[in-house]
Amino acid sequence: MSNSPTPAIRFNQVSRYFGDVKAVDQVNLEVRDGEFFSMLGPSGSGKTTCLRMIAGFDRPTSGQIFLYGQDVSSLPPYERDVNTVFQDYALFPHMNVADNIAYGLMVKKVNKSERMRRADEMLELVRLTGFGKRKPSQLSGGQRQRVALARALVNHPKVLLLDEPLGALDLKLRQQMQVELKSIQQRVGITFIFVTHDQEEALTMSDRIAVFNEGKISQVGTPAEIYERPASPFVAGFVGTSNLIGGEVAKRLTGSDKMFSIRPEKIHLGNVNSQPEAGMVSLDGAVRDVVYLGLFTRYLVETEGGIDLMVVEQNLKTTSMDVLSVKGQKVRLFWHKDHINPVGG
């Protein structure tokens, strides 16, 4: 990571207000050279506004945006070495696929034969060789997606922005494109900034993730950091599923009444007579609901403090066919102290 000291993108106290609405509120951010960086958050959290400000479609109300050290805050989109893959692809319907891809080269007055050569190169990169003469309307959603990617990459931008590009694809295609995007990113070595509201997508593809909430960044970290050590109740709840425990129960278990989070898969279900091993804590409760999901089973356990905890256990044992019978039974929950994650607040 230290091969380039200059970050690809740096936000310095960037804000964007729409009237009274603080879409982006004093955000500081660094995206490293060559990384796959995701901006994750619910709709209206400011992630797309940040992306649009990097692209130049929108300008910060205050603060600066640096692209490899250069202040680009007030440059128009066509003077920034940044390209975008749009959510709706935004292909030009009147041009064929090759002309769409070569558009960036055409407006830069690259000659025709060179343009077509590089368009072919890009078509090969996105595995659409031979599709150059087709019109966008003759392509499937997944193919249009690839053309949009090829068109954005043909100029070799310093940073590629992707605005929820997989949102319109069906699940299977989306998972396939996730793998492919990642591999293309590694091949071309360009910094990717990927906006999504899908936490699974962000966890799968990213080197690092910034979690956005209400115009601010809640946490920046690797997928594992974000998942295992969420810094706030919001992150704990938005990325994966979390149980939040505070108050009296927290005090008895950790010695402090500060809120902590514990992931459902870290909790073990035992019978009421079993004793915790060293380093484990325990909490008694009754199983209120059982959902059998094939690969694993989800239990909802009502514990002594009146707190409902979600517990997930893999169906490893032969007795997993009987999981439904534990409904209503008293159980003792165990988890390792290391998995307790204080979330502040």
Added chain:
Amino acid sequence: MRSNSFGPKASWGLKLAALGGLLFLHVPILIIFLYTLTPDETTYTFPLPGITFKWFGIALQREDLWRALTLSLKVAAVATIAALILGTLAAAAVYRSNFFGREAISFLLILPIALPGIVTGIALRTALGGFDIPFSFWTIVIGHATFCVVVVYNNVLARFRRMQGSQIEASMDLGANSFQTFRYVIFPNIATALLAGGMLAFALSFDEVIVTTFTAGQDTTLPIWIFSQLTRPRDRPVTNVVAMFVMLITFVPIFLAQRLSAQSSDTEGETK
């Protein structure tokens, strides 16, 4: 081939009704064609007492006719060009930005086509008189432009609304400046709308009578010339000849426009 995909075959009754409707619309036009050949000067007798082509020769030699025709073509051309430019700009402004008074401007633009021509005509005449502007070629053009702009504006605005807005951003993102974006992305998207709007504007201007009578002064456009011919029964066959040529001339652009817009709607139909 295409009709097969549209439900069951039409009944005989419907076919007859359609045929009747088409005949009702087009037989009067054929009558005009027919009576360009009559040797009668003033009356329409049927069957024709004979066949003659002399009216074509007479029409060709009528100086006033040629003057009216050229004037009409010039006015229609200039009014159409003005409408294309102003209508496109207005549509772009109303589509792209959300400024104070946007709805009002949109309404005011559409108003002239809804207003009776006589009102527009009187209003223009009063205004021209008030500012002491002499009647000329340009006052006719201004009068026609009031309703020609609307036609282009409506067509282009509808096209803008159907166009994916992110295309413009995509173009700028890929390095195109505003001019290149217009030339390579916006213009191709609205070209057929401009063509359709332009032709309609041209046609509206070419046969306009009411507003023109208020703004033309001594000049005579073709429709006014034809109109005034009604008071001279002896020239009736000449008027028929002129009417026929006007129809033949307008047939070409209408036919082309249909072909063009049919092509573009085919490709649009293929998406999704």
